[in-house]
Amino acid sequence: MHQVDLLIIGAGAIGLACAARLASPTRSCLIIEAQALIGSHASSRNSEVIHAGLYYPPGSLKASLCLEGRERLYAWCARQHIAHRRLGKLLVAVDEEELPALQRLAENARACGVDDLQPLDAAQLRQREPALRGVAALHSPSTGIFDSHAYLQSLLAHAERQGAQLILHTRATHLEPYAGGWRVSGLSAGEPFQLRAGQVINAAGFAAPALAQATQGLTGVPRQHLCQGRYFSYSGRSPFSQLIYPLPAANTAGLGIHATLDLAGQLRFGPDVHYLNELDYQVDASLREPFAAAIARYYPGIDPARLQPAYSGVRPKLSGAGEPAADFVIQTPGDHGLPGLVNLFGIESPGLTASLAIAERVAAAL
Template identity: 50%
Template sequence: MDRVDCVVIGAGVIGLAVARALALEGREVLILEEEAAFGQHTSSRNSEVIHAGMYYPAGSMKALHCLRGKRLLYQYCRERSIAHRQLGKLIIAVDDSEMPRLVALQEKALVNGVTDLTWMDKRVLAEVEPGLHAHAALFSPSTGIIDSHGLMLSLLADAEAAGAQLVLQARVSGGRESDDGMVLFVDGEELLAGTVVNAAGLTAHVLAAKMRGVPHETIPRVRYARGVYFALSGHHPFSHLIYPLPEPGGLGTHLTLDLAGQARFGPDVEWINRVDYTVDPDRVDGFYQSIRRWWPQLAQGALSPTYSGIRPKVINEDKPEGDFLIQGQEGHGIRGLINLFGIESPGLTACLAIADEVLRRCRQYW
């Protein structure tokens, strides 16, 4: 049986960041990805936003890792010349009735350590974003956008330069605990690994259930929230990201800009039971209705369907807002196995911070 020091299952942005951290630590690292290329799911089907960290419950993994990850990510982008832009974001109250929620969001941001938000009233907004119809806004100067593919290429290059190896179309169908680590079942063969990081994203909970010895009750319930995106054809007047107030399951149907300045809207929220990236063009009606609340000039027929993404959300009856779950031996009882559950937004922003946390937990096994 072949043996390797560390195996990372999944080559999304989280798996690649973890593999990089382990390889830079001097460990032998094998990255196993069942698709034909890296980053084919959540990592490449999102808004490509670097989040500031104001939305998440105080003390949550999302809040802590987003705030630290944002600083690490901007620094990494500068050092590696990864395309990004710190555009800033406007979180808007369309009318006076939404002001209490916007005030509450600022209070949550302060608790989380996000201290750079500033208020813009209707007069200032008319100067900053003349096309925007809103009563007031919170401006987040540290929000930005990033080339997610460029980021993943750089993470992989760093990992490979430190000795890591990526194996594509390598499907892990389960595993079992042994005296020397974890035995993984990979395409009908067995592979012994001293440390295993389950970064399988949308199917991390499914894979964990196939690991013999992992107690069923330690695997969280996960729901899929699909969000579709629509692109804008033609000109738009905006220079910042525009976000309405958050809604259940997401941050609202917002406007993001890509690095070329093209506008897209989304995601919305649709709860589904399986991985399915179908984009229903009829959902555009809800987009027009939502967007015209703050951009009445949006022309009929200007939106066209582009793609969808799926967020794996950990469901905890005691916590209405799902959190990241980084689960080691203390959670499931198996030495050398770390499961990453519910790594959705702001996972892209938090990828380097999450990798540092996984590295810290792995060190106790070495």
């Protein structure tokens, strides 16, 4: 039976960041991925935003790991020559009634350690973004955009230079502890396989809870909810020079349908929040009207005809519809009592921004 020192299950941003952090010439490291490509789901279906860390409850994993991960990610992109820009974003109060919420957001950001937000009044806002409607805003200079696909490739290349190996079309279905580590079974290209691993990182994204349920001796697996976020592109020249975020509606799971730019300057709007019973990436053109209505609150000059269905992503949430947002869960041997196993659950936004910081946390746990 094949044996490795470290098995990483899942080749999304989190699994690859863990591989880049932990692979070494003295530790055999194997990465297995069920799909045909790395980062096939959430890691490649997102806004490609480097988040500043404004929204999350102070003291939460999301807050601390986003802040740490943001700086690690900017530094990684600079060292690895990954295209990125500290573009900045505006968080906009469209009317007077939203000013208290804007103030609460500023206070929350400060409590999380974000100390560079710049308040803007209506005149300053019009000067920066003439097409934008709003009575006040906060400017976040630490928010940026980057090439997430190049980032994933750079993580894999770094891990492979340290001796890690990647096998695609390979899904782990069962984990069983034994005295020297873990027995792992599953399917590779449709054929059964078994191997032994001294340590295992379950970074399987959507599949992480199911694999945890099939792990002998493990309890306390959280319930997962699939939540789709759909995007529309906007044809023609963008009216904005930076990212535009409305204030999140109270008691909602997302940040509102916001405006983001890619590195080529293409404008897109999204994501919305749509809970699913099963994985689905379809974007229905009939959503154009509700998208346009939401966008028109802060961009009254929108031309709905320029909105085109683009793509969608699906978040692996640990909170259901109408429930307060749940934190990341990094389940370590100290939590479940099983040596050499780390499970990662509910790594939604800002998981991409936080990926290198999450990898540090996993490395410390092992």
